[in-house]
Amino acid sequence: MPVIDVRNLHKRYGAKVAVEDVSFAVEEGEIFGVLGPNGAGKTTTVECVAGLRASDGGTVSVLGLDPRRDRAELTRRLGVQLQAGRLPDKMKVREAVELYASFYDRPADPGRLIEELGLAEQRDTRFGRLSGGQQQRVSIALALVGDPRIAVLDELTTGLDPQARRDTWRLIEDVRDRGVTIVLVTHFMEEAERLCDRLAIIDAGRVVAVDTPSGLVSRVSPEQRVRFRPSAPLEDHLLRDLPEVRTVTRTGGQIVVTGTDGLLQAVTSVLARNHIIAADLRVEQSSLDDAFVALTGRPLD
């Protein structure tokens, strides 16, 4: 049984439809990604899941609870880190974590949580003086301080430098390893590909696909691409005659060959037979980016 079950969710603000029709299910213990460009309806979807907004249609069930009707119970089991959520600038890290711990019946230990999140040195620093990455870590701490079974993290790494982003990713994996189911909302392809067990791609208020990152990639184009610089002139037809090869293109001194599985082996054996050495040999597989373009018809960002 999924811990979060969203079916045909629909939400509009006045005449503007934010979420047209969204359905997905999140299984216990996984990191589930909600990926889509800005304005696709990701945040509205998670706000409906968190019970902050009433939906205009469809059903949402979180741990068997209705997010609107059973809000009090839901808030005890669901930790939420909202997009661009800040704290008063003059509140200290420890004060914030202890305050939010006091909101729950059985909270996590604030001191240990601060240490786990690498904020031990900043425990007496005011929120306004923390770096962006540290502020995000405080936000995660507040989402986890109630010892929730599910954590919803919205746009966690937006605005962070690459190092802080990588630190945050490691942190989220640690949290998952503690048995917390995580819903990660993001518009970073790399983040989704690296962290998520499964993904829902949302575009213009609709779910385009739900699958694992690799499943999404292979679904759209099981294509491989080999790029190399031959040491001696090479006739195109030698490659084109191979059953695995689909296209051969030349750009400058480079040859790019595309085809299906086993392409690399076929190409290298032809080259060996003709005593040609392939310099700068590279094999490229389709990425989630390509999958996204194929699924939505336009690139992310």
Place this chain on the structure above:
Amino acid sequence: MLAKLTYLELKLLAREVIVPAVVLLLPLALLLGFGFQPGANKAQHNLGGQTAPEYMAALGVGIAVTILGLSILPTTLAGYREKGVLRRMATTPVRPAYLLMVQLLIYVAMAIAAVAMLIVAARILFGTPVPERFPAFLAAFVLGMGALFGIGLVIAAVAPSSKAGTGIGMLLFFPSTGAVGMLFTVLEMRRREILDRLAEANASLEVALEENAGLHAQLLVQAREAGVLDERQRMAREIHDTLAQGFTRRPADGPGARPLPRRAQQAGARGARPRRRRHHQPGGGAAAVRQRGDHQDAPAAHLRQARRPGPCRRRRQGVRTGSPPLTGLRRPWSQCAPAPVSDRTDSSA
């Protein structure tokens, strides 16, 4: 939980430093500043019969509550909305309403503290009485605070950011100081000042008018007297001339008579004319001139008179002057004098 939240919010407020200082100390500073001025402890007409400390203590209550309600409350709460603090709380078991309650609780406590400090300081330092109708004072305080905090909450609900909250609060702050009477007191004082000045001007105008009327009446009397005097003199001259002519007439003057020797004619003319002139001059014209206060002109008139060719010479040339030579001097007088008098003088000319 609530205690912890309240304690933390209090700590956050204390870290703002300036905010609590303004609320608690500004009214007190005003009280001390105005209270220690010389003569401040006398009841003042401008302050509705209150002393300065009494007035400032009451004003301080209003200032403390207004700053809290229209400045601090919207700034803080709009800032919390901007930062998403309330939304974050909405995802926890504690409703954001608790945060608002705690905030209001703190502001009410601050208002009470500020007012208590004012009352105690005014009592000890200046002997200002503790509000006598205490229940009424309390009711006014609570209702006023409720109204201002309500406005503050509305601002906090619509302002998109902390800065916008501050701005809107300030925009309402200054007109409201007018609405509670600070501005009206000033206007009322100015109005009174202007009225006082107008009354003063009216009074002096009245005095001037009275004086003027007195002068006018006096002038009238003098003019009439002058007219009567002139008429008497004219009549006296007429009589004199008639008599003189009667005495000097001879049978030879009649038709067909022999003309008089030239000498006799001259003697007759000298007897009448010059004398008439002498009578006329000082008694009539110059007297009138002097009465008008035209002192400078009178001697000048004499002088002109003296230089003129004498009437005897004119007689010798056979010219009889029909009009008296002093008409020119008389004219201003005849213009000033009342009509009946001037008519009579004209007829004499």
